[in-house]
Amino acid sequence: MKKYFLGENYALIDALYEQKQIEQSDWFALLTMLTPDEKEYLRKIASDVAKSNFGNGIYIRALTEISSYCKNNCFYCGLRTSNSLAERYRLTKEEILDCCSEGDAMGFNTFVLQGGEDPKQNDEWITDVVRSIREKFPEKAITLSVGERSKEAYMAFRDAGANRYLLRHETRCDEHYSRLHPAVMSGEKRRECLQTLKELGFQTGSGMMIGSPFQTMEHIVEDIMFLEQLNPEMIGVGPFIPAQGTPFAKYVAGSVENTLLVVSLLRLRFPKALIPATTALSTLCENGLEKGILAGANVVMPNISPANVRKKYSIYDNKKSYGTESAQQLHLLDKRLNVIGYHIDYGRGDYDNNKK
């Protein structure tokens, strides 16, 4: 194994900043061997890079959680079909349009529709909802996060007006993937979907949990290398949080510190990527929002789902959906951002190929 010497980690961080390629063992060193001072150096550079690309504005996306039904059985997820403790709901098209109208009135320019793979919200239904949103809001960005679908379905979503798609790869290691998902699901299929989404011209988001059961630092290195190949426009990383009624209910949550470290590394590798300060981070840590942004994140996704269903979209325990996580409290969000020198940016916040 390559040996690392005093000061070499600073050189590695600088190499990332300069967009130089680094080796697999270098990624491992950055994930495992940074001293507190080196971590602070990394964080500072990552936050400077985010600022030089996006200024002090933080993009906001209005998140509507459209269904808590899911046909899948991912071991970590509170919405898994076998979870008898999960509370189920699905929104109607009219309810979703109402959420969008509310978001529009608040100044949001991106609507995100996220849900489990609900057989009743099939491809045709989703396409119809997207078309209706597009007709009513021709200028807004529409982001979908409704799981693995066929190429034809993705094409129909795109042609109806969807611009962006979020689908975390979760882990690049197939063996690790098989420990997080039942045998009917495969990492390969997930990666094919991501490739298809890219080819179809979606601004595509991927990412992974940090600290998921059985995850090692080597897995995270593989994840970063996969992201380098995919080159997604959006990257979501949040700590694993256990969900009651799932096989991982008693597992320990992921580390906030490691999540922030990965956010900073990703910011340096993907300077223009749209990286959210995730709700999972805020759920585990009182000032997770601020920490995420100061680590290099530049997006927040306040929840605009109807109040009576918000608690039911429980992908993990104690998920935050009120306070600054709520679309209705943008003034609180802005206040918190102001304290750390940022503000809400109400723009669409598309991925910009022309930014350096």
Ligand code: SF4
């Ligand atoms: S992670 Fe997604 S696909 Fe898996 S059970 Fe949860 S909602 Fe369904």
